[in-house]
Amino acid sequence: MHQAPINMVENEETNAPAHVAVIMDGNGRWAERQGKARKFGHQEGMEAVRRVTIRASERGIKVLTLYAFSTENWKRPPQEVHFLMQLPIRFFDRFVPELQEKNVRVNMIGFEEKVPTSTRKAIQKAMDQTKDNDGMILNFAFNYGSRAEIVRATQSLCERALNGEISISEINEEMIEHHLLTQSIAPYQDVDLLIRSSGEQRLSNFLLWQNAYSEFYFSDLLWPDFTGDVLDEALLSYINRQRRYGAV
């Protein structure tokens, strides 16, 4: 079932999602199916990132969060981890001009500590270069893990309480939210639409707090086969669900 593309930018009444988050799954499997090494899947996955980023920005999405590397991915073979760590560098070498052209701002959420300096520098450079863009935020979840994020927020709040800056009974949802990594994409911390590719239907420690009220869209396509039109289908599905709620 293929639905016609939509143009939500021109229609402010459609309740388009502000924050779309994507778990980009299936790169390794895509490569294996073609009898190629996993890194070819990752490389093709990067092209899908480009396609989806452009379409999302054309659709007026405010934040597109992409789950690129989870804290669990360190368990993969060292050479694959090494290859994955190079991908942000390659990504920005190729796509920063296009991101500028589309007025996209780059952001990152994740734990930078273990990320190699060269990778960190490339990400920081891209963030600096695009900091004045006021279009869509392209937010990479890189070395991200949601439980670790919540642990860190808890530690910060406990520290503030011990220092007497806040009282324990004062801690509320807003205060916790303020200490999560997604504070950098305020006021769009909450995910509206979560997409996962390759037929898996799990959250995998991704934005646990922020997905509390999101709609889920699952696609059987492997991530390197994902296109702008598939994103449109997901957006349309989201809008139709919103319409149905609205009708009740």
Ligand code: V07
């Ligand atoms: C990665 C390509 C897309 C599919 C998922 C796995 C492979 C882009 C990035 C990236 C990350 C941070 C950043 C800029 C770009 C990336 C990893 C893997 C680890 F600031 N694609 N991509 N990072 N793949």
